[in-house]
Amino acid sequence: MNDQPRAASGGRAAISSNSLLRHVLLCAASLVMLYPLLWMLASSFKPESEIFHSMSILPSHLDFDSYVRGWFGLRDTFGTFFLNSAIIAVLAVIGNVLSCSLAAFAFARLEFPGKTIFFSLMLGTLMLPYHVTLIPQYVMFLHLGWVDSILPLVVPKFLAADAFFIFLLVQFFRGIPRELDEAAMMDGCSPWRIYCKIMLPLSLPALATAAIFTFIWTWDDFFGPLIYLNDMSNYTAQLGLRSFVDSTGKSDWGALFAMSSLTLLPVFIVFIFFQRLLIEGVATTGMKR
């Protein structure tokens, strides 16, 4: 596995056979990794009888039956779940980008008493497992009457609860030349105008990275909706899928795979379009997934 040919070891033949070996290894590895995904997608188009007897990643013919059975498989359709997920994800993106960029601007550019302390506290929250705040937050939202609504999932995003993105944006803002906002300040620009007219437009790549990761993490979030949403009409796609697992058990894998594939689709689309941004985001900030 750990063959590491040196770039310039003995002659051309060696180089090309080494690079061929690398390609074979890498291709094999990508196939093994992607095979389950492709198989699931293919199975969602296979008739039920075929799923357990075919390892093929090509269905014998396209059969949309599973999708219909899955979509209408619960009291509320997956249309409801997808809509709920989309609303929550879009609000989360807006809230996160707005509140985190405001906070990041203050930390990166403004001076005020206690700044260093607040900055360390903010970094401290990065390390704090969310389980510690979970139960009191739940009790609080319960008393506010917010349980079984999207508010507990969305409002924290507007309060910059995800310190990770503040950190990411502070790093980016610090890279923008200070001369720009100093000049603007000399011309009498308020901090608000500097934030709107200089920082935000110059930070589009960072804001886009924050927006995309917020979208994906919110879309995939299972724990939050599991705790806060009770009525099926409020379920997100992840929660709907889980209920579907519970209700069909192992009896209808075709429909389960069909709905599973559908819930992966939005993330996959984002991946296709923003691949570079995602990978750069991970490489430069060390995002964990």
Place this chain on the structure above:
Amino acid sequence: MTTTLADGVSTREVREPGRRWLPHWAAGYLFLSPWFLGFFGLTLAPALVSLYLSFTEFDLLRDPRWIGLGNYTRLATNDPKFVAAMRVTFTYVLFAVPLKLIFALSVAMLLNKGVRGLSIYRALFYLPSLLGASVAIAVLWRQLFAGDGLVNQIVLAVFGVQGPAWIADPEYSLYTLVILSIWQFGSPMIIFLAGLRQIPQDVYEAAEMDGVSRRRVFLRITLPLLSPVIFFNAVVQTIDAFKAFTPAFIISDATGGPVNSTLFYTLYLYQEAFAYFRMGYASALAWVLVVIVAIFTVFSFLTSRYWVHYDE
């Protein structure tokens, strides 16, 4: 009114705009106001309340009842499920994190040799990391590692033997989740790749001139120069592994079974809080998790000075 702005621009004696009616530092607090609300209302106050709750018995219906160290003594002395959860979680961390990192580093080193199509491979390997946290993937894993699932079909076709029941077998169930974690080696791989790119090429050239063996180049050059990145990945992945929840929840139908073999710490915490409504006990569990993560973090930072090499 003329004042001097603190730091940054102080040397220039900036004239403040005329219509100013707030002190110059007010802007900072205004910009931070959403974060202040969030920090005090959603983090600091809840954290303190949960510390208090961890010394009480609390079921949401009645007021919390102070029981001193009751929850903690029960944890330490009289809770076989807690012991099971600790064992499962530590086993998971111990297997999943190193294996995932070894995989990530190996593939990153293969890719770093200037492979054609690098960006395609990188994207393909990253995809599972991106999708892996979703319920759909956990559902897929449930089928793959079912007794009559795809993995056993392949085992049967290739080796001609019936494989174990995987997720239904307490011997193997946890390891199917370890495999799921390794499957998502893409993001640490990307970070390793970025780290490998930082290593100056002339170091390798010099080593080659001196005829140093590959093994020694790897042990004496690559590993030490990469150690800050290895350290970072190890810490992030470990903390993440301690918090794993969704796959175990879906694969075991929220039970942590069979026989508590997939009872992740967070799954146990969830059960205590939201299935049995023992909020006080769950708060104690949460604080024990904080202490574990804190000890681990401090420990790794303390030991890091012996093996992590930073540039001067």
